[in-house]
Amino acid sequence: GQNIDQPTEMTATEGAIVQINCTYQTSGFNGLFWYQQHAGEAPTFLSYNVLDGLEEKGRFSSFLSRSKGYSYLLLKELQMKDSASYLCAVRDNRKLIWGLGTSLAVNP
Amino acid sequence: ETGVTQTPRHLVMGMTNKKSLKCEQHLGHNAMYWYKQSAKKPLELMFVYNFKEQTENNSVPSRFSPECPNSSHLFLHLHTLQPEDSALYLCASSQLDRESGNTIYFGEGSWLTVV
Numbered sequence: 001g002q003n004i005d006q007p008t009e010m011t012a013t014e015g016a017i018v019q020i021n022c023t024y025q026t027s028g029f030n031g032l033f034w035y036q037q038h039a040g041e042a043p044t045f046l047s048y049n050v051l052d053g054l055e056e057k058g059r060f061s062s063f064l065s066r067s068k069g070y071s072y073l074l075l076k077e078l079q080m081k082d083s084a085s086y087l088c089a090v091r092d093n094r095k096l097i098w099g100l101g102t103s104l105a106v107n108p
Numbered sequence: 109e110t111g112v113t114q115t116p117r118h119l120v121m122g123m124t125n126k127k128s129l130k131c132e133q134h135l136g137h138n139a140m141y142w143y144k145q146s147a148k149k150p151l152e153l154m155f156v157y158n159f160k161e162q163t164e165n166n167s168v169p170s171r172f173s174p175e176c177p178n179s180s181h182l183f184l185h186l187h188t189l190q191p192e193d194s195a196l197y198l199c200a201s202s203q204l205d206r207e208s209g210n211t212i213y214f215g216e217g218s219w220l221t222v223v
Contacts, residue, residue: 098150
């Protein structure tokens with residue numbers, strides 16, 4: 001079947017680094033996406049990985065290992081505004097499979 | 109401000125009402141989507157339109173009726189809804205090409221409460 005797993009909740013401290021993991025099991029693979037969603041708002045696109053390796057974009061980086069069915073989102077120099085839900089999604093051929101999201105709380 | 113705008117942002121309707129959600133994308137994309145987001149559930153794809161043609165309808169009840177008059181506008185017509193239809197309804201758009209990975213961009217969402 002198709003499945004995406006990510007932790008339900010995480011807590012981190014302002015200024016620290018946090019890694020949010022995502023594992024997936026899909027019949028096909030055409031890319032993995034990370035989105036950020038603040039409470040009461042729509043998801044906003046963060047990153048797209050289709051090849052193995054690390055993609056860096058400012059304070060955020062995303063890593064993909066297709067052979068392991070694994071990705072992580074790395075957030076550096078955490079700020080209070082990074083408190084949000086982080087959604088992992090995998091494109092399985094034409095279909096986009098969504099995880100439930102990881103709720104990150106950044107504490108002062 | 110996102111490139112995808114939705115109205116209204118909040119809607120309360122009775123089970124016998126008829127209302128519509130409106131979406132407009134300013135990104136020049138060729139695909140548009142309706143998603144439903146409920147608590148403790150993954151995002152649920154409802155409808156997909158490619159070049160104004162509906163290409164997916166994921167077993168959505170007929171009380172939800174989409175309309176796509178052109179590649180920039182999308183509507184979701186609502187009638188005789190149930191309380192369990194209360195959710196955040198998200199419109200989204202994408203450009204169908206390999207380079208972007210068909211990245212989806214969401215509107216701000218319409219919070220629907222059915223009473």
